[in-house]
Amino acid sequence: xxxxxxxxxxxxxxxxxxxxxxxxxxxxxxxxxxxxxxxxxxxxxxxxxxxxxxxxxxxxxxxxxxxxxxxxxxxxxxxxxxxxxxxxxxxxxxxxxxxxxxxxxxxxxxxxxxxxxxxxxxxxxxxxxxxxxxxxxxxxxxxxxxxxxxxxxxxxxxxxxxxxxxxxxxxxxxxxxxxxxxxxxxxxxxxxxxxxxxxxxxxxxxxxxxxxxxxxxxxxxxxxxxxxxxxxxxxxxxxxxxxxxxxxxxxxxxxxxxxxxxxxxxxxxxxxxxxxxxxxxxxxxxxxxxxxxxxxxxxxxxxxxxxxxxxxxxxxxxxxxxxxxxxxxxxxxxxxxxxxxxxxxxxxxxxxxxxxxxxxxxxxxxxxxxxxxxxxxxxxxxxxxxxxxxxxxxxxxxxxxxxxxxxxx
Amino acid sequence: xxxxxxxxxxxxxxxxxxxxxxxxxxxxxxxxxxxxxxxxxxxxxxxxxxxxxxxxxxxxxxxxxxxxxxxxxxxxxxxxxxxxxxxxxxxxxxxxxxxxxxxxxxxxxxxxxxxxxxxxxxxxxxxxxxxxxxxxxxxxxxxxxxxxxxxxxxxxxxxxxxxxxxxxxxxxxxxxxxxxxxxxxxxxxxxxxxxxxxxxxxxxxxxxxxxxxxxxxxxxxxxxxxxxxxxxxxxxxxxxxxxxxxxxxxxxxxxxxxxxxxxxxxxxxxxxxxxxxxxxxxxxxxxxxxxxxxxxxxxxxxxxxxxxxxxxxxxxxxxxxxxxxxxxxxxxxxxxxxxxxxxxxxxxxxxxxxxxxxxxxxxxxxxxxxxxxxxxxxxxxxxxxxxxxxxxxxxxxxxxxxxxxxxxx
Numbered sequence: 182x183x184x185x186x187x188x189x190x191x192x193x194x195x196x197x198x199x200x201x202x203x204x205x206x207x208x209x210x211x212x213x214x215x216x217x218x219x220x221x222x223x224x225x226x227x228x229x230x231x232x233x234x235x236x237x238x239x240x241x242x243x244x245x246x247x248x249x250x251x252x253x254x255x256x257x258x259x260x261x262x263x264x265x266x267x268x269x270x271x272x273x274x275x276x277x278x279x280x281x282x283x284x285x286x287x288x289x290x291x292x293x294x295x296x297x298x299x300x301x302x303x304x305x306x307x308x309x310x311x312x313x314x315x316x317x318x319x320x321x322x323x324x325x326x327x328x329x330x331x332x333x334x335x336x337x338x339x340x341x342x343x344x345x346x347x348x349x350x351x352x353x354x355x356x357x358x359x360x361x362x363x364x365x366x367x368x369x370x371x372x373x374x375x376x377x378x379x380x381x382x383x384x385x386x387x388x389x390x391x392x393x394x395x396x397x398x399x400x401x402x403x404x405x406x407x408x409x410x411x412x413x414x415x416x417x418x419x420x421x422x423x424x425x426x427x428x429x430x431x432x433x434x435x436x437x438x439x440x441x442x443x444x445x446x447x448x449x450x451x452x453x454x455x456x457x458x459x460x461x462x463x464x465x466x467x468x469x470x471x472x473x474x475x476x477x478x479x480x481x482x483x484x485x486x487x488x489x490x491x492x493x494x495x496x497x498x499x500x501x502x503x504x505x506x507x508x509x510x511x512x513x514x515x516x517x518x519x520x521x522x523x524x525x526x527x528x529x530x531x532x533x534x535x536x537x538x539x540x541x542x543x544x545x546x547x548x549x550x551x552x553x554x555x556x557x558x559x560x561x562x563x564x565x566x567x568x569x570x571x572x573x574x575x576x577x578x579x580x581x582x583x584x585x586x587x588x589x590x
Numbered sequence: 591x592x593x594x595x596x597x598x599x600x601x602x603x604x605x606x607x608x609x610x611x612x613x614x615x616x617x618x619x620x621x622x623x624x625x626x627x628x629x630x631x632x633x634x635x636x637x638x639x640x641x642x643x644x645x646x647x648x649x650x651x652x653x654x655x656x657x658x659x660x661x662x663x664x665x666x667x668x669x670x671x672x673x674x675x676x677x678x679x680x681x682x683x684x685x686x687x688x689x690x691x692x693x694x695x696x697x698x699x700x701x702x703x704x705x706x707x708x709x710x711x712x713x714x715x716x717x718x719x720x721x722x723x724x725x726x727x728x729x730x731x732x733x734x735x736x737x738x739x740x741x742x743x744x745x746x747x748x749x750x751x752x753x754x755x756x757x758x759x760x761x762x763x764x765x766x767x768x769x770x771x772x773x774x775x776x777x778x779x780x781x782x783x784x785x786x787x788x789x790x791x792x793x794x795x796x797x798x799x800x801x802x803x804x805x806x807x808x809x810x811x812x813x814x815x816x817x818x819x820x821x822x823x824x825x826x827x828x829x830x831x832x833x834x835x836x837x838x839x840x841x842x843x844x845x846x847x848x849x850x851x852x853x854x855x856x857x858x859x860x861x862x863x864x865x866x867x868x869x870x871x872x873x874x875x876x877x878x879x880x881x882x883x884x885x886x887x888x889x890x891x892x893x894x895x896x897x898x899x900x901x902x903x904x905x906x907x908x909x910x911x912x913x914x915x916x917x918x919x920x921x922x923x924x925x926x927x928x929x930x931x932x933x934x935x936x937x938x939x940x941x942x943x944x945x946x947x948x949x950x951x952x953x954x955x956x957x958x959x960x961x962x963x964x965x966x967x968x969x970x971x972x973x974x975x976x977x978x979x980x981x982x983x984x985x986x987x988x989x990x991x992x993x994x995x996x997x998x999x
Contacts (some may be wrong), residue, residue, distance in 0.1 A: 242922030515653030
């Protein structure tokens with residue numbers, strides 16, 4: 182395994198101060214699933230009446246914990262609600278052993294917390310294809326339940342890390358006529374310093390009172406514009422999971438028309454999603470791709486993702502090369518509608534290409550100078566319609582190869 | 591530009607002895623389009639009565655020469671037939687200048703060779719977005735026509751190279767009851783040592799007598815099983831072109847039911863396609879991906895391409911890591927039908943995973959030992975149906991990053 186020598190150059194300056202979200206408490210433990218000398222299990226318990234929504238990987242080879250969560254999300258249920266997450270082993274592609282591990286952990290967590298088993302959700306992240314030593318997790322659940330702490334969310338963010346180079350957290354507050362709502366979230370992902378640890382896990386908690394169906398609709402919609410708009414290397418985990426819990430402890434009810442809440446939640450989702458990209462393996466640049474003028478929004482996203490996933494564009498960005506010809510290539514190959522002679526391309530605010538050719542005002546010096554920035558924006562107008570999309574990615578560097586190819590050398 | 595220091599380790603031992611194909615002659619020249627001290631233009635002229643078929647990039651931003659070829663392929667026409675190819679500049683994304691360049695070159699070639707302008711086909715490969723200095727090409731066409739040589743195909747293979755690390759050629763003969771047929775082909779591509787030179791160009795000549803519609807059908811079908819089944823980095827050129835000319839000089843007629851000819855042609859297409867992959871930027875391993883048991887052949891190809899294009903799999907191969915978990919991941923994300931618990935995965939003849947888990951007989955040592963080979967086979971049985979596909983790719987190494995990111999450093 183390659184040594185983790187340093188934090189991503191794109192990391193935020195510090196982990197944010199996450200507030201207490203009334204109605205949910207956290208605990209962490211060193212179960213020794215794989216790592217030594219660090220926490221690797223977190224338990225979150227939310228009070229009776231809390232609702233939970235989730236979105237999951239669309240992989241056809243998704244893991245046992247994901248399948249179990251998907252069966253449970255949307256069932257009404259009462260009583261407390263528990264989330265158990267371990268790092269070090271993803272319990273993915275583990276066959277019937279995987280199902281047995283999920284059963285053992287959820288039963289033990291239900292017993293420890295008093296939650297109905299249909300209100301216990303688990304995630305696992307780490308090595309794939311190895312049996313999860315679930316006894317180690319079961320062994321610590323009783324103690325975890327006795328050490329639950331309303332201020333424990335920061336420790337939870339650290340316990341779920343695999344090879345992330347920094348913990349990821351975000352918080353927003355919403356002031357409404359009925360009172361203040363707090364939202365806090367944590368995430369892990371994209372620091373695949375050791376292989377097979379690609380999973381993105383996200384847990385978000387709010388003290389708003391939100392009906393499950395409303396919460397699920399909001400989470401699904403906002404996820405499509407945030408976590409589903411990031412890519413590091415186009416590879417999709419078998420375990421991606423996002424869970425959001427609303428405890429209702431603030432006494433403020435949020436409905437489908439609460440645009441303020443929705444807007445704040447969107448900002449939090451985006452912040453966490455960007456933090457995941459900024460911890461992409463080997464990343465040295467953070468890149469926003471904005472596509473406008475496509476025939477549909479779906480076409481715009483297809484173009485944007487073709488640009489974001491192109492190895493030739495990602496290596497050009499790593500080399501600080503304003504290689505707009507590769508952007509033309511990516512649009513051409515994406516499969517979505519495009520007309521070569523109607524495209525316009527900008528690097529930041531610099532118009533690079535239009536009318537089927539390099540822009541007359543463009544100079545290679547201006548382009549090369551722009552590409553030296555750490556955060557970059559590539560804009561493309563397709564010139565055919567009103568479809569838009571924005572996605573985020575990072576560059577493809579020697580660091581990516583070192584992390585993913587050299588670990589045995 | 592990174593220095594081209596050495597030939598790909600996967601290169602064939604030597605360029606094959608390509609036979610004379612009666613009815614077609616070749617000439618090359620140093621026009622100075624971009625390179626100094628090497629040939630960069632080739633002219634091929636086939637005798638009256640020759641038929642021509644072609645397949646082209648599906649890019650929506652394809653180049654002016656490609657659009658011009660596509661308009662002409664399939665028109666009947668008589669008289670001689672000419673192909674002009676230059677390296678050093680791709681005449682792609684060059685707007686109205688691009689169309690003017692194609693017009694100037696095709697007019698001059700028609701005048702020099704006596705071919706009808708609808709029987710003149712051009713390709714350009716090299717830098718994108720720069721105006722093609724077509725006057726330099728026009729200036730040498732007269733001389734080229736006076737130096738045409740039936741034995742010149744090897745020199746033609748060298749003139750069309752951009753940053754390939756070796757010229758690519760292949761030949762097969764077919765013995766029929768009516769006499770012998772010869773086929774010879776040349777290709778360039780995938781050695782994107784300098785940026786923007788990704789184009790794959792292929793020219794194949796036979797002395798068989800084949801009606802245009804039959805030739806086109808055969809070329810399209812075989813192309814789908816060869817050149818459309820290779821990938822280096824999932825990025826598609828704006829200029830990919832394959833042209834095949836049948837001169838008829840052997841006097842042997844080939845029809846749609848000529849399975850011997852079709853089989854020989856398939857072998858030649860595959861040989862050239864594999865040579866392109868073996869010159870993939872930075873490649874150190876040649877990898878065959880065989881998928882069986884998919885619901886349809888199309889699903890099998892989707893799975894195979896998801897495996898072949900996965901950066902995580904390609905880096906694992908570079909690191910000689912038998913990382914079967916990443917193969918599970920790629921199948922899961924491909925979008926084609928799969929059932930986690932029905933998959934079987936082999937590295938070579940080593941059964942690695944089955945029944946939703948690592949195979950009982952599998953040892954990491956056996957996998958790691960297998961991965962040290964230069965040529966690798968990854969086999970996957972999806973376990974759902976009879977769909978099959980085979981594709982070819984190479985690994986993703988530091989060499990790829992050096993070639994595509996570091997050229998300005």
